[in-house]
Amino acid sequence: MLKQCIQLTLITFLIAAPLHAQELPSCCTENIVSRAALFAQRERVVQQDSVVVQKSGMVLIQGGRFSMGSSRFPDAQIVRDVTISDFWIDTHEVTNAQFARFVEATGYITVAERALDPDDFEGVDPNLLIPGSAVFSPSEEIVGLRNPLQWWQFVPSASWQHPEGPESNLIGRENHPVVHVAYEDAESYAKWAGKRLPTEAEWEYAARGGADSTAEYYWGNDLKIDGKWQANIFQGIFPSQNTTEDGYVGTAPVGSFPSNGYGLYDMSGNVWEWCSDFYQPSYDPTQTSNPIGPKSSYDPQEALAVKRVQRGGSFLCNDHYCERYKAGARGKGEVNSTTNHTGFRCVSDVTNLPEHELVLKND
Ligand SMILES: [Ca+2]
Ligand SMILES: [Ca+2]
Numbered sequence: 001m002l003k004q005c006i007q008l009t010l011i012t013f014l015i016a017a018p019l020h021a022q023e024l025p026s027c028c029t030e031n032i033v034s035r036a037a038l039f040a041q042r043e044r045v046v047q048q049d050s051v052v053v054q055k056s057g058m059v060l061i062q063g064g065r066f067s068m069g070s071s072r073f074p075d076a077q078i079v080r081d082v083t084i085s086d087f088w089i090d091t092h093e094v095t096n097a098q099f100a101r102f103v104e105a106t107g108y109i110t111v112a113e114r115a116l117d118p119d120d121f122e123g124v125d126p127n128l129l130i131p132g133s134a135v136f137s138p139s140e141e142i143v144g145l146r147n148p149l150q151w152w153q154f155v156p157s158a159s160w161q162h163p164e165g166p167e168s169n170l171i172g173r174e175n176h177p178v179v180h181v182a183y184e185d186a187e188s189y190a191k192w193a194g195k196r197l198p199t200e201a202e203w204e205y206a207a208r209g210g211a212d213s214t215a216e217y218y219w220g221n222d223l224k225i226d227g228k229w230q231a232n233i234f235q236g237i238f239p240s241q242n243t244t245e246d247g248y249v250g251t252a253p254v255g256s257f258p259s260n261g262y263g264l265y266d267m268s269g270n271v272w273e274w275c276s277d278f279y280q281p282s283y284d285p286t287q288t289s290n291p292i293g294p295k296s297s298y299d300p301q302e303a304l305a306v307k308r309v310q311r312g313g314s315f316l317c318n319d320h321y322c323e324r325y326k327a328g329a330r331g332k333g334e335v336n337s338t339t340n341h342t343g344f345r346c347v348s349d350v351t352n353l354p355e356h357e358l359v360l361k362n363d
Contacts, residue, residue, distance in 0.1 A: 057090055059089060059091055059264065060087075061084075061086065061088070061205065061206050061262060063083070063085040063086040064083070064084060066204075066208060067079060067080070067081055068201055068283070068328070069283060069328050070327060070328025070329060072216075072323075072328070073329050075281040075330055076330050077283065078282070078283060079328075080288060082201050082288050082289070082291060083290065084290060087202055087350060088195075089206050089264065090195075090346050091255075091259075091263060092177075092255050092266060092345065093177035093178075093266055093270060093271055094177065094186075094189060094343060095176060096173055096174050096176055096178050097175065098178070098189075100174075102189050102192050102193070106188075106192060108185075110159060110182065110185045111184060111185055112133040112159045112338045113131050114131055115129060115131055116130075130156050131159065132154055132157055132159075133155060133339065133340070134153070134154055134155070134337065134339040135153055135163070135164055135340050136151055136340055136341060137153040137155075138151035139151070142239060145238070145320075150239070151239040158180060158340070160179060160181060163179055163340050164340065173251070173253075175254060176252070176253055177254055177266070177271045177343040178343050179341065179342060179343050180342075181274070181342065181343060182336050182337070182338050183308050186274045187274075187276075193346060194348070196276070196347060196349075197275060197346060198273075198345070199277055199290070199293065200276075200293065200311055200330065201277075201290065201291045203312075204311070204328065206264055207260065207264070208260075209260030209261030209264065209267075210261045210262065211260070215327055217230065217325075217326055218260055218268050218327045219258070219260065219268075225258075229245065229246035229247075230258055231268035231269030231270070231325055232248050232251070232252040232257060232315045233246065233268075233313065233314075233316075233317045234316050234317055234321075235318065236318075237320065238318055238320045238321040239321070250315055250340070251315060251341075252266075252270055252315070254266060256270075257269070267311075268312055268313060268326075269312065269313055269314060269315060270314065270343075271342055271343035272311070272312060272314050272343070273312050273343060273344045274308060274310055274333070274343075274344040275308065275309040275311055276293070276308065277291075277292065277293025277309040278295070278297035278308060279308060279309050279332040279333075280294045281300060305334045306334065306335050307334050307335065308333060308335055309331065309332060311329075313325025313331065314341035315341060316341050
């Protein structure tokens with residue numbers, strides 16, 4: 001069975017090509033804000049919306065109840081009220097510079113950088129069992145939009161350090177989101193950072209930013225505001241004619257577009273973001289308090305593939321092909337399949353919040 005799953009992973013990876021987060025301190029230390037002070041500050045957050053509590057690039061999201069899901073997308077139903085507890089979330093996607101610090105500290109090797117064991121793949125050409133990843137690279141002649149192999153290529157040696165292949169690098173892209181990360185890569189980074197990956201309920205609650213839950217986009221009902229693009233998506237005719245009206249053909253430096261009501265950047269677009277939930281094509285209506293998703297995955301389109309939820313869409317989304325940058329929409333990814341439009345951000349439980357480097361900020 002394991003071999004079947006791994007083989008399926010390889011098939012998805014190489015052939016089908018993916019479409020893709022104590023005690024209270026007893027005192028305060030100079031320049032360090034105590035937990036007790038933080039809670040006091042949180043009370044002020046409740047009373048005064050302009051006060052934001054930040055910690056090392058994270059924002060404290062005050063829990064509450066919201067309408068999760070979207071009637072626009074079959075797999076984002078049923079729409080139901082969900083209660084979320086307080087949590088911290090990264091203000092932006094994890095960057096190449098951040099991921100580089102993780103790799104430097106740990107020597108971590110990502111899934112895309114690993115060779116596959118031929119013993120696990122009887123009958124598969126060993127030449128295919130090499131490190132690499134899926135790179136968006138549309139062919140000159142595109143016939144319809146049904147076959148993604150027309151724009152996804154498996155590129156040997158493509159990885160987070162070489163986003164388009166061995167000749168590419170991260171110079172000038174230090175502040176871009178890291179890509180070509182598998183689920184376990186994202187999870188490993190999160191653990192190293194003392195954080196975790198968000199549930200998709202946390203992710204959606206944060207993405208909505210306290211805005212109108214019926215709006216088409218996380219920022220409202222108009223695609224652009226005052227003529228300005230609100231997210232790094234795809235303009236033009238997908239996949240080969242990208243007019244780059246928003247200024248970016250691929251990833252953009254994190255924070256290049258306006259933040260939402262919670263001060264979070266790129267919740268829509270730029271790169272897809274891994275969430276911790278297993279993917280199934282509907283919600284469990286009985287999970288209404290801090291839902292963590294189903295115990296296993298099931299995607300009718302690839303029944304044997306193990307898939308986790310991805311959220312927010314990417315620089316490749318537009319209304320012609322992929323509308324999943326819109327509010328409430330869901331994505332999915334086979335856990336070992338990596339691409340150059342998939343990254344992640346982290347969250348932290350309030351109870352696990354490290355005490356160091358707390359900053360109180362008045363915006
Ligand atoms: Ca763009
Ligand atoms: Ca994103």
